[in-house]
Amino acid sequence: MPRTVSKEKPEEELKKRTKSIVKILNKKYGDVECFLFHNNAFELLCAVMLSAQCTDDRVNMVTPDLFEKYPTPKKLSLAKLSDVEEVIKSCGFYKNKAKNLIAMAQRLMSHHNGEIPETIEELTALAGVGRKTANVVLGNWFGKSAGVVVDTHVKRITNLLGITKTKEPEKIELELNKIVPKKNWDKFSLWLISHGRETCIARRPQCADCELNKYCDTYKSNT
Numbered sequence: 001m002p003r004t005v006s007k008e009k010p011e012e013e014l015k016k017r018t019k020s021i022v023k024i025l026n027k028k029y030g031d032v033e034c035f036l037f038h039n040n041a042f043e044l045l046c047a048v049m050l051s052a053q054c055t056d057d058r059v060n061m062v063t064p065d066l067f068e069k070y071p072t073p074k075k076l077s078l079a080k081l082s083d084v085e086e087v088i089k090s091c092g093f094y095k096n097k098a099k100n101l102i103a104m105a106q107r108l109m110s111h112h113n114g115e116i117p118e119t120i121e122e123l124t125a126l127a128g129v130g131r132k133t134a135n136v137v138l139g140n141w142f143g144k145s146a147g148v149v150v151d152t153h154v155k156r157i158t159n160l161l162g163i164t165k166t167k168e169p170e171k172i173e174l175e176l177n178k179i180v181p182k183k184n185w186d187k188f189s190l191w192l193i194s195h196g197r198e199t200c201i202a203r204r205p206q207c208a209d210c211e212l213n214k215y216c217d218t219y220k221s222n223t
Contacts, residue, residue: 011178014179015178018163018180019181021212021215022181022188025192026184026191028191029190032194034136036051036059036060037063038063038141041116041137044140045116045137046076049104050062050088050091052093054091054093058090062090066084069083069087073105074105076104077102077109081102084102099127101128104127118142118144120134120138123138131146131169132150132169134146135147135149136149140186145186147177147185148173149189150170153189154192154193155172157192158172158176161217161218162216164176199211
């Protein structure tokens with residue numbers, strides 16, 4: 001049965017509905033943590049960069065070797081491109097990712113004394129770091145939410161629910177920032193990722209058993 005997205009709704013109604021969705025997700029998933037293994041901000045930044053077009057499970061298989069060989073920005077900044085490529089080869093798009101990892105580390109050394117910056121502007125100035133990656137690092141490590149993290153699960157599910165209406169991640173982030181309570185920005189995407197893996201599965205959604213179906217435009221339009 002085809003899925004459709006609802007017509008645009010007034011912002012106040014969306015805020016109210018989103019608040020109910022947040023409440024349900026919080027009750028179900030609670031204090032969920034980032035799915036990427038890391039021990040510090042540098043490791044988290046590298047892991048999120050590797051996660052583009054790659055599963056978290058695969059990234060978590062690769063990063064132990066990466067962090068053992070290059071535990072600091074200085075070590076990574078001096079790495080040979082071919083060596084980094086070999087370590088992360090199974091992540092996909094590994095040539096570009098390896099180049100960005102090294103360039104990112106080099107800028108950390110030249111502009112930030114090897115420290116991970118704590119602003120969205122400084123983070124997105126690093127090679128290979130967009131708003132999604134920056135938001136993950138800021139929210140999960142520094143506790144400084146700059147916006148809702150928008151990955152494929154968040155884009156898909158918020159479109160299905162009808163609380164966002166675009167396919168562009170940066171526009172979705174702006175829409176969600178307006179209707180999701182700021183205190184929930186960090187967890188909202190993690191809750192939706194969990195929900196996308198467990199219930200709102202892309203190819204076999206469990207709509208009848210979904211706790212969000214009463215707030216889902218797609219479900220209501222197809223029943």
